[in-house]
Amino acid sequence: MSWVPVDGYTFIDLGCGKGRMLLMAAELGFRNIVGVEFSPHLARIARNNLASMGVDAGVVTGDAAEFAFPDDPMIVFMYNPFGALVMGKVMAKLAVHQHPVFVVYVNPKHESTFPASFIRIARFQDWAVWRKDAIAP
Ligand SMILES: C[S@@+](CC[C@H](N)C(=O)[O-])C[C@H]1O[C@@H](n2cnc3c(N)ncnc32)[C@H](O)[C@@H]1O
Structure with a gap:
């Protein structure tokens, strides 16, 4: 993912399933x-997969719309995990995040919910990347 920064950024997968992208993020x-991850069953599998690979990552069981984002610059990854309603809530929260945010969205069916502060910086066949700059204090 050469078009997003790594150093100093927290990687978040909203709808992480069994943890595939969390393992890739560590790599x-x-x-x-x-x-x-909304499903407790999948969240448990993700934790087991991470532990078996020796990857130090947190998995929160819950609804992405209710997630309290960390006070960090972030890469937010989403593999078309939810519909427009949840996406709208998530993006509204990210729009007021103080730090820079990059959104990597695979199969971006609900990009119409993205606030104008998110600028698309790359588009490929079935995924795209958006960036929002830090908000001045
Ligand atoms: C297509 S899978 C993607 C899995 C993983 N990100 C990957 O790339 O392999 C989407 C996941 O989103 C989860 N999901 C759906 N709605 C959610 C919500 N509101 N909050 C958190 N996770 C959700 C589903 O349970 C499913 O595991």
């Missing part, structure tokens, strides 16, 4: 990695 060099 890419992210040091702070968090998954959010």
